[in-house]
Amino acid sequence: MAEARYSSPIPRSSRSENRRPRRRSGFGGPLMFAVVIVAVIFVMSVFFRVSDIQVKGNIHYTPEEIIRASAIEEGDNLFFFDRIAAISRALSKLPYIEDIAVERRLPNKVIITVEESSALAYLELGEEQWTLDHRCKVLGKAAEGETESLIPVIGIRPGTLMIGEQMETEDKDVELVEYLAAVLDQIEARGLTDDITQIDFSDPDSPEFSYQDRYTVVLGVQTGLEHKFGMFVTVLEKLKAGDVGVIDVSDGSTAHFSPN
Numbered sequence: 545m546a547e548a549r550y551s552s553p554i555p556r557s558s559r560s561e562n563r564r565p566r567r568r569s570g571f572g573g574p575l576m577f578a579v580v581i582v583a584v585i586f587v588m589s590v591f592f593r594v595s596d597i598q599v600k601g602n603i604h605y606t607p608e609e610i611i612r613a614s615a616i617e618e619g620d621n622l623f624f625f626d627r628i629a630a631i632s633r634a635l636s637k638l639p640y641i642e643d644i645a646v647e648r649r650l651p652n653k654v655i656i657t658v659e660e661s662s663a664l665a666y667l668e669l670g671e672e673q674w675t676l677d678h679r680c681k682v683l684g685k686a687a688e689g690e691t692e693s694l695i696p697v698i699g700i701r702p703g704t705l706m707i708g709e710q711m712e713t714e715d716k717d718v719e720l721v722e723y724l725a726a727v728l729d730q731i732e733a734r735g736l737t738d739d740i741t742q743i744d745f746s747d748p749d750s751p752e753f754s755y756q757d758r759y760t761v762v763l764g765v766q767t768g769l770e771h772k773f774g775m776f777v778t779v780l781e782k783l784k785a786g787d788v789g790v791i792d793v794s795d796g797s798t799a800h801f802s803p804n
Contacts, residue, residue, distance in 0.1 A: 592622040596653040603660050604640040610656055613637040614646070622648055634658075639683050639708035664728055664737060665695040667711075669702050678732045680711045680725040695737070697724065699746030720748050723766045727751065730773045750794055755780075758787070764794025775799040 595618055599607035614630040627646045634644050634656075643659040661677035666686055668674075673686040675694065682705045686694070701714040713720055724745065731740055731753075742754040752762045761776055763769070772793040779791050779799045789803040 592651055594618055594620045594622055594625070594652055594654050598653065598655045600655065600657045601660070602658050605638055605658075605660070610634060610638065610641075610658060614644075614656060616646070616654055616656070622650070622652060622654070636708065639681065642677070642679075642681075663690065663694055664732055665697050665743065666691050667697040667700060667702055669705060674702070674705050674711075676711060676728070678725070678728045680721050680728065682707050682709060682711050695728075695731070695740050695743055697743045697745065699744050699748075699751070700724070717748070719766075720745065723748070723751065723769075726766060726769050727753070727763070730769060734773060734777060755791075759783075760790045762790060762792040762794050764796065768796040772796060 594616065597611050597616060597618065599610050602610055614634045616625060616630050627648075630646055631644050635641055640660045640662075641658050642661040645657045647655040647657070649655060661679075661681060661683060663675035663683050663686075664678050665676045666673045667676065673691050675683045675686050675690065676697070677683060684707050700720065703712040703714045703716065705711055710725075711721055724743070727743060731737055736755075739756050740753055741757050743751065744753065745751045750762060750764050752760055754760055763772055775793045776791055776799065779793075779801060783801065787801075787803060789801055792800040792802065
């Protein structure tokens with residue numbers, strides 16, 4: 545007689561226990577992430593050191609002057625030096641710099657690109673001549689012979705002039721300075737610099753300028769200044785070589801030429 549064999553079924557609770565996944569430690573993921581971060585920082589701090597600093601766009605300053613003003617040095621960490629602070633230092637120490645960018649290049653290069661201001665006009669303070677750019681930023685005392693190629697500004701009494709800062713008038717007239725800056729900006733943008741022989745702000749409500757010592761251009765108030773310069777340029781194209789007189793664009797809508 546054959547022997548019957550029976551296998552007892554595994555209790556359901558036991559099967560469930562066998563299938564249950566093991567719990568992992570809750571600290572494994574964050575700990576590994578922290579280790580990776582520390583390793584990356586270590587590699588960056590040890591291997592990426594500045595050894596090549598290049599300067600582009602400079603005219604007035606030497607590369608050494610710009611690098612020294614920015615305080616970026618060889619051996620600085622490429623990633624950890626303060627780029628914004630370097631830009632701020634250079635702008636505060638070098639008044640001819642109008643804009644500056646600092647770029648990092650792997651593995652060890654820093655490129656400093658500058659855009660320099662150029663002296664456009666000057667005004668007198670006592671017996672001294674002080675140069676201004678198109679934004680009325682004070683660039684410094686004029687060098688000997690420098691004012692021969694610059695536009696004289698009269699009718700403004702300057703206050704204390706700080707190199708690298710926008711000029712101030714004696715009576716702190718901010719609107720007047722902004723008006724002068726707008727005039728200078730239009731002159732530069734339209735390529736009129738070489739032909740403007742004087743800017744006169746004796747009447748701050750209606751300044752004027754001289755063009756080629758042939759025309760006096762009356763501007764009126766600052767409103768619509770860009771359009772006024774546009775009208776002035778249009779009138780120039782219609783005048784004859786021997787014409788001399790006053791071009792009045794002060795009303796902002798029409799230009800009037802009055803011959804002398």
